[in-house]
Amino acid sequence: MVGRGPAAVPHIHQHDAVVVGAGGAGLYAALELKKDLGAESRVAVISKLYPTRSHTGAAQGGVCAALGNTEEDHWQWHWFDTVKGGDYLVDQDAAEIMCRDAAPTIIDLEHLGMPFNRTPEGLIDQRRFGGHTRNQGEAPVRRACYAADRTGHAILQTLYQQCIRREVTFADEFQVLDLVMPDGADGRVSGVIALELATSELHVFLAPVVLFATGGFGKIFQVTSNAHTLTGDGVAIAFRRGLALEDMEMFQFHPTGMYKLGFLLSEAMRGEGGFLVNGQGERFMERYAPTMKDLASRDVVSRSIYQEIAAGRGIGGGDFVHLDVRHLGADVLERKLPDMTGFIRTYFGLDPLHDLVPIQPTAHYAMGGIPTDVDARVLGDGIARRVPGFYAAGECACVSVHGANRLGTNSLLDILVFGRRAGKAMAGDAADLPAPARDLEAEARIAGTLADLLTSDRGERAAVVRDELQVEMFRRCGVYRTGPDLAACRSEVAGLRERARTVRLDDHGSRYNTDLADAIELGFLLDCAEAAVTSAEARTESRGAHARQDFPDRDDVNWMRHSLARRSASGKVDLTYKPVVVTEFQPKPRVY
Amino acid sequence: MDIELRIRRYNPEADQAPHWETYAVTADATDRVLDLLHQVKWHTDGTLTFRRSCAHGVCGSDAVLINGQNRLACQVLVRDVAPTVSVEPVAGLPVIKDLLVDMEGFWAKYRAAMPYLVNDDVPADGLERRQSAADRDLYEDTSRCILCAACTTACPVFWTNPDYVGPAAIVNAHRFIFDSRDTAHEERLELMADADGVWRCRTVFNCVEACPRGINITRAILEVTRQITNVEAT
Incomplete structure (x- = not known):
């Protein structure tokens, strides 16, 4: 039978809170909601995957907090490093909260069962990571708490386990399609519309408070560390609803992606003492970052690799360099970096104890996203206007604690601190919000779109358009950018959007x-x-991950401000700006 | 290299019964079997259905039978299985469509194994609970499980007795039985001492062979049985 897809009448579910996304931010929020609203409360987590498949689980090296368990450290040092790492585009009030909250959050996570590695005294062990320094840049500091090289996996499982214990409701394998906004585009959010993948039926999950914790959108790029499923669902839905997206041009390229594959080899490999070498066998990071060397911030290291390659000093003159961890010895590789060692053996057939490892920068992390206040409340205009009932946390959100470049280990900290704060804020706000109502206009629109897609048998396959998009974005909106490239890229993306209107499906059925x-x-x-390339074209300076070859310098006079991209009623992307919040650290030249 | 890719297809909406389809694909020796599946899905037949996400062996979505062995499709390189590659759904769970199986029974057994730390006391100093590195090492291996179900669906005991909790649930019970911070030790051992618990294991080692994380599952099961025996002896 050829299914006509979604039934005319969707399934309706009533909850006290709805969380979309089952990574660290979503699960921690759900736990907080259960705690604050009580065991009887109806807290639902909706995910297009099984929760343990979420990409938090792929995070490797650590989560930072200035615990000072192995050497002196202070949250203020961490705060400075975060602001400098973000090339001063960080909102310093938000970063202060994150760095202050780091220690109690990590302790809470330990209490929930997190299997951290331990010091000889039985405390949480800590290791070095890029950009984390003693006393504002003197030397690397041990700030990253870790569980071998699968810290994200351990966090994801710990939080999911506690959600099972606290009887959070899970709707697994539901694809979110839209927000429920019963009062129109300027009104509140009171739920989401989602597709049940098993049946292709539509469901409406109603709740006075809704959190998007839907992750990043690294799959806009050809070479990426991101999972196939990181397609920016929540970010795009907000954008379609006319809400602002902040700093979308700021996308991090991690220096050590596995050559051609793009998966990450943890920064912990350099934190434990590994280093990069070029085709001449030279430790080239000593030239670019005399103090921090291979532990400079990721944007700096990625650009250094590109410059080595451009100068013909890639390996064999090619487009990659080597990571050398041979001297770390079998014990460190097997005990502290076992997954990395396994990846290198499985996918390259190399032994990191004896072989150099080919790496290239890989698209890794979106600093930008849905703008929120420090309690995860979404700002519809990006500045001041709250969207009642709507919250965002984790990679899909922009608080902004990462500015123009995120430090390693701050992503896991971000999802924990702001996931938890989101849960608290939602629990506190819920009682003051009106009872949820359906959004029949959106339901009808979504049902129509799905019906059209399900019967579409003309046009190109989605994969063809997607492949072109990924190649284009990686080539022209990648580590280095220019105005003409970005303009060409923007028009290319517009063309791809047109072509995507008529993609054809082979599968017209309703089952999975x-x-x-x-x-x-x-x-x-x-x-x-589209939001990313439009924002990138307009920012005529180089800051953090956004490196314009035609504007190589940071411009603090004109660009100490966040980009806000909104889809206007006419369909065009409009850009506005808001100033960066500077409370403590004035911009200084950024040297590592 | 040229690959003959055989996939066990079944769509209950359209097919009377499962059947094999053969696809000729060209791949690099270092491509993954997942890349072959994507090649078919994205460019030949969009109806091919399977789960996947991270594509590098950490999320646990894509356990399938490859040339008769339980593996993650993203962790097997073409050169190791070429030139004829057969892919079929894991055994013992109902097939929903093609390579995609019904995981609900698997998750129910996981949840029933109390897979969470129980300890609501917070240290008086407000800091982390102390745990020695040696105590941490006791559950290091089992804390690495990614819940892909490769072990349980490779277990002949599970095939013949679907009520058996299976190796994955025991691995996750072990994770907490051997965590010095946990306060529900006895309750966990009682759960595992159930008639459909650890005693069903026949030490066939299929689970160890199947585990994409290299967890020594049979040893973990034996460690749990030993704990139960010790408690019963005292």
Whole structure:
């Protein structure tokens, strides 16, 4: 039978709170909600995957907090490093909260069962990581708490486990499609509309408070560390609803992606003493970052690799360099970096104890996203206007604690601190919000879109358009950018959006239609890419991860401000700006 | 290299019964079997259905049978299984469509194994609970599980007795039985001493062979049985 897809009448669910996304931010929020609203409360987590598949689980090296368990450290040092790491585009009030909250949050996580590695005294062990320094840049400091080289996996499992204990409701394998906004585009959010992947039926999850914790959108790029499922769903949905997206041009390229594959080799490999070498066998980071060397911030290291390659000093003159960890010895590799060692053996057939490892920068992390206040409340205009009932946390959000470049280990800290704060804020706000109402206009629109897609048998396959998008974005909106490239890229993305309107499906059935899911995700990717390239073209300076070859310097006079991209009623992307919050650290030249 | 890719297909909406389809694909020796599946799905037949996410062996989405062995499709390189690669759904769980199986029973057993730390006391100093590195090492291996179900669906005891909790649930019970911070030790051992618990294990070692994380599952099961025996002896 050829299914006509979603039934005319969707399934309706009533909850006290709805969380979309089951990574660290979503799960920690759910736990807080359960705690604050009580064991009987109806807290639902909706995920397009099984929760343990979420990309938090791929995070490797650590989560930072100035515990000072192995050497002197202070949260103020961490605060400075975060601001400098973000090339001063960080909102310093938000970063202060994150760095202050870090220690109690890590302790809470330990109490929940997190299997941290331990010091000989039985405390949480800590290791070095890029950009984390003693006393404002003197030397690397041990600030990253870790569970071998699978810290994210351990966090994800710990939080999911406690959610099972506290009887959080899970709706696994539901693809979110839209927000429920019963009072129109300027009004409140009171739920989400989602597709049940198993049946292709529509469900409406109603609640007075809704959190997006939907992760990043690294799949707009060809070479990326991101999972296939990181397609910017929540970010794109907010954008389609006319809400602002902040700093979308700021996308981090991690220096040590596995060559061609793009998966990450943890910064912990350099934190434990590994270093990069070029085709001449030279430890080139000593030239670019005399103090921090291979532990300079990620944007600096990635650009250094590109410059070595451009100067013909890649390996064999090619487009990659080597990571050397041979001297770390079998014990460190097997005990502290076992997963990395396994990746290198499995995918390259190399032994890191004896072989150099080919690496290249890989698209890794979106600093930008849905703008929020420090309690995860979404700011519809990016500045002041709250969207009642709507919250965002984690990679899909922009608080902004990462500015123009995120420090390693601050992503896991971000999801924990702001996931938890989101849960608290939602629990506190829920009682003051009006009872949820349905959004029949959105339900009808979504049902129509799905019906059209499900019967579409003309046009290109989604994968063809997606491949072109990824190649284009990686080539022209990558580590280095220029005005003409970005303009060309923007027009290319616009063309791809047109072509994506008529993608064809082979699968017209209603049972686990992943062909349909691919087409839906392509739409989300295109929206994210358009916002990113438009914001990038307008920012005529170089700051953090945004490196313009035609504007190589940071411009603090004109660009100490966040980009805000909004889709106007006419369909065009409008840009406005808001100033960075500077409370403690005035911009200084950034040297590592 | 040229690959003959055989996939066990079944869509209950359209097919009377499962059947094999063969696809000719070209791949690099270092491509993953997941890349082959994507090649078919994205460019030949969009109806092919399977789960995947991270594509590098950490999320646990894509356990399948490859040339008769339980593996993650993203962790097997083409050169190790070429030139004929057969892919079919894992055994013992109901097939929903093609390579995608119904995981609900698997998750229910995981949840029933109390897979969470129980300890509501907070140290008086407000800091972390102390745990020695040696105590941490006791559950290091089992804390690495990614819940892909490769072990349980490779277990002949589970195939013949679907009520058996299976190796994955025991691995996750072990994770907490051997965590010095946990306060529900006895309750956990009682759960595992159930008629459909650890005693069903026949030490066939299929689970160890299947685990993409290299967890020594049979040893973990034996450690749990030893704990139960010790408690019963005292």
